[in-house]
Amino acid sequence: xxxxxxxxxxxxxxxxxxxxxxxxxxxxxxxxxxxxxxxxxxxxxxxxxxxxxxxxxxxxxxxxxxxxxxxxxxxxxxxxxxxxxxxxxxxxxxxxxxxxxxxxxxxxxxxxxxxxxxxxxxxxxxxxxxxxxxxxxxxxxxxxxxxxxxxxxxxxxxxxxxxxxxxxxxxxxxxxxxxxxxxxxxxxxxxxxxxxxxxxxxxxxxxxxxxxxxxxxxxxxxxxxxxxxxxxx
Amino acid sequence: xxxxxxxxxxxxxxxxxxxxxxxxxxxxxxxxxxxxxxxxxxxxxxxxxxxxxxxxxxxxxxxxxxxxxxxxxxxxxxxxxxxxxxxxxxxxxxxxxxxxxxxxxxxxxxxxxxxxxxxxxxxxxxxxxxxxxxxxxxxxxxxxxxxxxxxxxxxxxxxxxxxxxxxxxxxxxxxxxxxxxxxxxxxxxxxxxxxxxxxxxxxxxxxxxxxxxxxxxxxxxxxxxxxxxxxxx
DNA sequence: GCAAAAGTGTTAGTCATACACCCATGT
DNA sequence: ACATGGGTGTATGACTAACACTTTTGC
Numbered sequence: 001x002x003x004x005x006x007x008x009x010x011x012x013x014x015x016x017x018x019x020x021x022x023x024x025x026x027x028x029x030x031x032x033x034x035x036x037x038x039x040x041x042x043x044x045x046x047x048x049x050x051x052x053x054x055x056x057x058x059x060x061x062x063x064x065x066x067x068x069x070x071x072x073x074x075x076x077x078x079x080x081x082x083x084x085x086x087x088x089x090x091x092x093x094x095x096x097x098x099x100x101x102x103x104x105x106x107x108x109x110x111x112x113x114x115x116x117x118x119x120x121x122x123x124x125x126x127x128x129x130x131x132x133x134x135x136x137x138x139x140x141x142x143x144x145x146x147x148x149x150x151x152x153x154x155x156x157x158x159x160x161x162x163x164x165x166x167x168x169x170x171x172x173x174x175x176x177x178x179x180x181x182x183x184x185x186x187x188x189x190x191x192x193x194x195x196x197x198x199x200x201x202x203x204x205x206x207x208x209x210x211x212x213x214x215x216x217x218x219x220x221x222x223x224x225x226x227x228x229x230x231x232x233x
Numbered sequence: 234x235x236x237x238x239x240x241x242x243x244x245x246x247x248x249x250x251x252x253x254x255x256x257x258x259x260x261x262x263x264x265x266x267x268x269x270x271x272x273x274x275x276x277x278x279x280x281x282x283x284x285x286x287x288x289x290x291x292x293x294x295x296x297x298x299x300x301x302x303x304x305x306x307x308x309x310x311x312x313x314x315x316x317x318x319x320x321x322x323x324x325x326x327x328x329x330x331x332x333x334x335x336x337x338x339x340x341x342x343x344x345x346x347x348x349x350x351x352x353x354x355x356x357x358x359x360x361x362x363x364x365x366x367x368x369x370x371x372x373x374x375x376x377x378x379x380x381x382x383x384x385x386x387x388x389x390x391x392x393x394x395x396x397x398x399x400x401x402x403x404x405x406x407x408x409x410x411x412x413x414x415x416x417x418x419x420x421x422x423x424x425x426x427x428x429x430x431x432x433x434x435x436x437x438x439x440x441x442x443x444x445x446x447x448x449x450x451x452x453x454x455x456x457x458x459x460x461x462x463x464x465x466x
Numbered sequence: 467g468c469a470a471a472a473g474t475g476t477t478a479g480t481c482a483t484a485c486a487c488c489c490a491t492g493t
Numbered sequence: 494a495c496a497t498g499g500g501t502g503t504a505t506g507a508c509t510a511a512c513a514c515t516t517t518t519g520c
Contacts, residue, residue, distance in 0.1 A: 004326060011248040011285045012326060015241075016318075052244045055327055059318025083316045083331050085249075085292025093237060093245060094288055098316050167472075184474070185510065208470040209517035400499075417501070418483070441497040442490035473516070480509075489500070 017090075017097040018063045019050035019135065020078075021142035022071065024106035024122060025159040029175035031106065031122040032139070033070070034131070038118035041091045042132035046123075048139065050097065051116060063100040069114040077103040077158040081138075081145050089134050097133075101142040103158035125175075150176050154195060154231045157216040163199060165211035166190070173233065189233065195221050250323075250330040251296045252283035252368065253311075254375035255304065257339030257355060258392040262408035264339065264355040265372070266303070267364070271351035274324045275365035279356075281372065283330065284349060296333040302347040310336040310391040314371075314378050322367050330366075334375040336391035358408075383409050387428060387464045390449040396432060398444035399423070406466065422466065428454050 004012065022033040034046045049070045053062040060080070068074050081099040089095070111120060123129065131139065150156050156172050157164075170186045190196065196214040203210040221231075237245065255266040267279045282303045286295040293313070301307050314332040322328070344353060356362065364372065383389050389405050390397075403419045406412075423429065429447040436443040454464075 008248075008285070008325070010288060013245050013288050014247050014249055014286070015244040016247055016249070016329060052241075053247070053318070055243060055246050056320060058320050059316065059329065080315050082313050083292065085286070085331070087289060087291050092241070096249060096292065098318070165472085182510070182512085183472090184512085187473085188475095189509090203472095205519090206471080207519045209472045211472055398499085415484075416499090417485085420500080421502095422482090436499095438492090439498080440492040442499045444499055467520105469520085470518090471516100472518095474514090475512105477511090478509100479511100480507100482507075483505085485503090487501090489498105491497085491499100493494105493496085 013094070015093060015095045016053045016059075017050050017095055018053060018059070018066055019048040019097050019099050019138055020063060020067055020070075021048060021081075021099070021101040021139055022067065023101060023103050023146065023159065024109065025172055025175070026106050028124055029171075030125045032125060032128075033109070033120060034123055034129070035070070035114075035117035036119035036121075037132060038116055044118075045132040046129045047132035048135045049114075049117065049120070052095070053098075059098060063098070067100075067102055070112055070117065070120065071104060071108075072110050072112050073104055073108060077155055079145070079149070081142050084134060084138060086134065097138070099138045099142055101146055103146075103155060105159065105161055107161060147177055151233050152231060154216065154221055163201065163213040163215055165203065165213060166196075167211060169214075193224075193229075193231065195224070195231075246327070248326065248328045249286045249292075250283050250328055251286060251292065251299055252281040252330050252332050252371055253296060253300055253303075254281060254314075254332070254334040254372055255300065256334060256336050256379065256392060257342065258405055258408070259339050261357055262404075263358045265358060265361075266342070266353060267356055267362070268303070268347075268350035269352035269354075270365060271349055277351075278365040279362045280365035281368045282347075282350065282353070285328070286331075292331060296331070300333075300335055303345055303350065303353065304337060304341075305343050305345050306337055306341060310388055312378070312382070314375050317367060317371060319367065330371070332371045332375055334379055336379075336388060338392065338394055340394060380410055384466050385464060387449065387454055396434065396446040396448055398436065398446060399429075400444060402447075426462075426464065427457070428464075 024031045024033065033049065035049045037043050037045055037047050049066055051066050053059060063078060064074065067076065067078065078100055081101055083096055083098045085096040087094065150173070156169065159172060160168065166187055169190065170181055170183065174181055195217055197217045199213045199215055201213045203213070257264045257266065266282065268282045270276050270278055270280050282299055284295070284299050286292060296311060297307065300309065300311065311333055314334055316329060316331045318329040320327065339355070383406070389402065392405060393401065399420050402423065403414055403416065407414055428450055430450045432446045432448055434446045436446070
């Protein structure tokens with residue numbers, strides 16, 4: 001810091017954190033991963049996973065690091081949402097936070113032991129506990145962003161296993177958007193996009209007619225985009 | 234800073250700036266306001282207007298301050314876009330920057346003398362000079378955001394004087410989106426939304442049939458939104 | 467055979483697109 | 494009278510929304 005002119009030094013006194021809203025999906029619907037804080041402030045409260053950004057740590061890398069420490073997962077969908085900078089948002093000092101959301105396949109998640117979390121767990125998006133800091137505001141911003149994105153980009157698949165049924169996909173959309181959709185219209189629309197590859201495989205062990213399985217064909221999507229296609233649901 | 238535990242102090246060594254993409258619109262099309270840097274680094278280069286965020290300054294307030302110092306305007310449309318955090322993006326140290334874009338009525342702009350700008354000027358979005366720092370990347374992010382927003386929210390009016398013609402409005406959209414639109418279809422669509430109040434007034438002094446003037450009815454928009462309407466162009 | 471979810475088409479209405487001529491004004 | 498942009502309607506195709514019954518499996 002010695003190389004800085006005197007008059008600039010007082011500006012280099014902020015800290016920055018990243019906070020992540022980790023979305024997952026299962027039979028019960030859309031969920032998010034919360035941690036129970038193991039350290040002050042707000043020890044014992046549920047909060048979004050997050051950590052301070054190191055002085056020489058790239059912002060996106062920090063977000064990936066937090067996610068990986070918490071879930072053991074790398075290489076997942078991760079998107080910056082926005083930065084929250086109210087002066088008094090953190091009791092320890094001037095800490096701004098950059099919010100990210102990520103989409104993971106909930107079945108891939110394994111509990112990890114991270115320094116800042118005494119406990120972690122999935123919460124249904126409908127039944128959330130009170131959150132520490134301004135994390136409810138952050139969560140709302142991320143949820144709003146997810147709802148817009150999921151209709152304009154084929155990112156819903158990031159929440160599903162590789163093979164899935166059309167009904168599961170429809171329930172995914174319904175539970176993210178909070179709406180009900182017509183089965184026939186949904187299938188018509190999504191299949192017409194020609195992004196799903198039907199597999200020669202079906203569910204088994206279910207007490208009803210087994211559904212066919214599909215896979216999202218990412219290469220096909222990229223090709224269509226290059227030809228001017230744009231996803232919309 | 235004394236109240237911080239030892240192990241946290243090294244995190245409070247970052248600086249944060251805000252950078253703004255100020256959009257304006259006139260007969261020539263969409264423009265942005267650039268400054269010529271009066272200080273190192275990049276002295277003499279064109280750059281986005283921006284400044285460091287004070288240790289006790291709210292983030293949004295900082296963005297408004299920069300905009301006001303530059304243009305003399307307050308109370309304009311201002312939206313946070315995203316935060317750029319590459320480690321080496323600033324030569325003086327670890328400075329992250331939060332990008333904002335704003336929409337102003339170009340005729341309201343008066344040159345101000347601000348400390349960090351030797352000069353300032355409007356540049357056609359098509360003919361920009363090379364920019365300092367990573368400001369080209371920031372600009373692109375803001376432009377992309379503007380293009381999406383302008384189709385989903387009635388914010389284009391922020392760039393126009395209170396009274397405007399339908400042709401001007403159409404040219405505004407065309408120059409933001411980089412497309413051409415059909416005159417009849419455009420008028421049909423925008424008038425069908427019932428957001429524009431036709432005035433008993435027309436252009437004058439033009440060498441052709443004078444166009445009728447309209448005003449954006451914000452109260453009407455708010456009412457329609459409450460009833461479930463959503464703007465789309 | 468019953469419960470449970472899978473799978474499948476048609477119709478009516480709405481919306482988007484394409485397109486060409488007359489009008490009012492200034493010079 | 495001419496140049497300039499203002500202003501207007503219709504027809505076609507595409508997409509959206511609404512809607513009910515048969516099929517396949519496990520128990």
